[in-house]
Amino acid sequence: DGGITQSPKYLFRKEGQNVTLSCEQNLNHDAMYWYRQDPGQGLRLIYYSQIVNDFQKGDIAEGYSVSREKKESFPLTVTSAQKNPTAFYLCASSHLSENSPLHFGNGTRLTVT
Amino acid sequence: GQQLNQSPQSMFIQEGEDVSMNCTSSSIFNTWLWYKQEPGEGPVLLIALYKAGELTSNGRLTAQFGITRKDSFLNISASIPSDVGIYFCAGPPETGNNRKLIWGLGTSLAVNP
Numbered sequence: 001d002g003g004i005t006q007s008p009k010y011l012f013r014k015e016g017q018n019v020t021l022s023c024e025q026n027l028n029h030d031a032m033y034w035y036r037q038d039p040g041q042g043l044r045l046i047y048y049s050q051i052v053n054d055f056q057k058g059d060i061a062e063g064y065s066v067s068r069e070k071k072e073s074f075p076l077t078v079t080s081a082q083k084n085p086t087a088f089y090l091c092a093s094s095h096l097s098e099n100s101p102l103h104f105g106n107g108t109r110l111t112v113t
Numbered sequence: 114g115q116q117l118n119q120s121p122q123s124m125f126i127q128e129g130e131d132v133s134m135n136c137t138s139s140s141i142f143n144t145w146l147w148y149k150q151e152p153g154e155g156p157v158l159l160i161a162l163y164k165a166g167e168l169t170s171n172g173r174l175t176a177q178f179g180i181t182r183k184d185s186f187l188n189i190s191a192s193i194p195s196d197v198g199i200y201f202c203a204g205p206p207e208t209g210n211n212r213k214l215i216w217g218l219g220t221s222l223a224v225n226p
Contacts, residue, residue, distance in 0.1 A: 004155075042116070042217065042218045042219060043214075056212075058213065092155075101158050101161050102214065104156050106154050106155045
């Protein structure tokens, strides 16, 4: 079955450590996205990528970094510079066509203490 | 940033009741997307609307793209316990980057069996 896989489901880190969240898709989608979800704030875009080796900042990119070395993979690194890293992180992908809807993974809940 | 206004914020209903929720914006949208998110999971696309006035059904769900292109509603008929979750509307802004979807804050639905 085609889909988006995020791993791990739960992640715990100490403050000051960088942590990388995995996202893999086998839907042959060109575009991939990372969102952050906090209670009462909806979904906020962190980074997105439309093609391998290229990506753009979303609305809340500070303290995060990404790479897109393969079409199928779009890992997100939460750096120690991110002031409030504890959140639910969602990866999504879509075709490039204008009206192509996003398909989401099942998320990674990151807790930093 | 720009957001869509979803109402109601939450609903608590009895099984079998019909549900109606809506999404409004001060600006025009060319696409409306309705997603459902269950606890601890990623959002799942329910219905996509691409034309003003369009009325689309998916099982017990019906959604409409408002004629003014500034609103959309989602109806659920004969609710069942598995309808529980948060329902989000989203869409790409008419002007600007269509990779940056605008999201509502969600309508949380609870169903009493």
